[in-house]
Amino acid sequence: MKPFLSVIALAMLALSGAAQAQQYPTRNVTMVVPFAAGGPTDTVARVVAQAMGKPMGQTVIVENKPSAGGILAPEQVKNARPDGYTILIHHIGMATIPTLYRQLRFNPLTDFEYIGLINEVPMTIVAKPAMPAKDFKEFLAYIKANKDKVTYANAGIGAASHLCGMLFMNAIQTDFLTVPYKGTGPAMNDLLGGQVDFMCDQTTSTTSQIKGGKIKVYGVTSAKRVPSLPDIPTLQEQGLKGADVGIWHGLYAPKGTPKPVLDKLVSSLQAALREPDVQQRFTDLGAVTFPPDKQTPAALQAHLKSEIDKWAPLIKKAGQYAD
Numbered sequence: 001m002k003p004f005l006s007v008i009a010l011a012m013l014a015l016s017g018a019a020q021a022q023q024y025p026t027r028n029v030t031m032v033v034p035f036a037a038g039g040p041t042d043t044v045a046r047v048v049a050q051a052m053g054k055p056m057g058q059t060v061i062v063e064n065k066p067s068a069g070g071i072l073a074p075e076q077v078k079n080a081r082p083d084g085y086t087i088l089i090h091h092i093g094m095a096t097i098p099t100l101y102r103q104l105r106f107n108p109l110t111d112f113e114y115i116g117l118i119n120e121v122p123m124t125i126v127a128k129p130a131m132p133a134k135d136f137k138e139f140l141a142y143i144k145a146n147k148d149k150v151t152y153a154n155a156g157i158g159a160a161s162h163l164c165g166m167l168f169m170n171a172i173q174t175d176f177l178t179v180p181y182k183g184t185g186p187a188m189n190d191l192l193g194g195q196v197d198f199m200c201d202q203t204t205s206t207t208s209q210i211k212g213g214k215i216k217v218y219g220v221t222s223a224k225r226v227p228s229l230p231d232i233p234t235l236q237e238q239g240l241k242g243a244d245v246g247i248w249h250g251l252y253a254p255k256g257t258p259k260p261v262l263d264k265l266v267s268s269l270q271a272a273l274r275e276p277d278v279q280q281r282f283t284d285l286g287a288v289t290f291p292p293d294k295q296t297p298a299a300l301q302a303h304l305k306s307e308i309d310k311w312a313p314l315i316k317k318a319g320q321y322a323d
């Protein structure tokens with residue numbers, strides 16, 4: 001009798017789980033952001049979360065879980081209930097972290113369900129307002145001459161700003177003292193205040209400061225100039241090879257999230273990215289929205305895998321690790 005009852009209880013539980021998945025979402029959804037509020041990842045998250053609210057029929061709340069390198073948020077989402085109410089936005093760090101960290105408490109390739117790719121954003125080499133250099137050539141001469149004094153801000157090992165800094169320092173064969181933050185939002189505040197000398201950060205955060213003349217800018221990391229910042233030359237144009245990097249963003253859910261829930265998240269992301277307001281906002285910030293065929297679980301999974309394979313040898317060559 002008892003085993004029979006427990007079979008019925010289990011079957012009822014499964015049925016109610018399935019019914020809940022069909023009705024999803026019945027309350028707010030939380031999108032966890034791995035870096036501080038006010039930074040570039042946060043900016044992308046807020047645009048996407050707000051736009052997903054309409055097709056989801058529920059508010060998508062942004063929750064910042066900042067840490068150097070953005071390594072705590074994925075762990076939090078990995079350990080969340082796989083019911084669609086906690087999702088993760090992350091950038092290229094999901095592909096560089098596995099090589100950079102000897103000890104990591106999540107695996108980007110096995111601990112998540114994939115929702116889709118969002119957009120790609122170039123980075124800019126920017127400096128404090130009082131940086132004396134007028135152009136990239138002078139900037140290089142200045143930081144090399146003052147290499148024991150100048151400081152480079154980043155968002156910790158595994159951050160996009162860390163990756164860009166690593167490529168930049170390798171390309172110019174000069175190392176600088178690095179000051180890590182829990183996101184480049186707070187790093188930007190210190191750059192504006194002149195407490196740190198320079199950094200490499202996404203256009204999603206630097207565009208308004210550059211346009212407002214609040215910081216110095218010496219180049220963009222994309223192969224072509226960014227339409228929203230047409231006067232800023234690329235690093236390549238200025239003779240620097242090997243520091244090109246585009247920061248892509250993707251949306252993830254914990255492993256085991258039911259298929260109907262994932263389907264709703266995928267279609268809501270796609271609807272959000274179709275919104276003309278969202279596309280315009282991204283364009284204004286120098287970001288390029290991935291085409292619809294990339295806004296899918298399969299495309300994110302494939303991109304993540306190919307990016308892990310792409311960056312692993314470069315990181316190993318640079319000999320950079322966190323413990």
Ligand code: ASP
Nearest residue numbers: 039041159160161183184
């Ligand atoms: N731009 C940061 C990074 O370097 C992240 C952030 O603060 O959004 O990854």
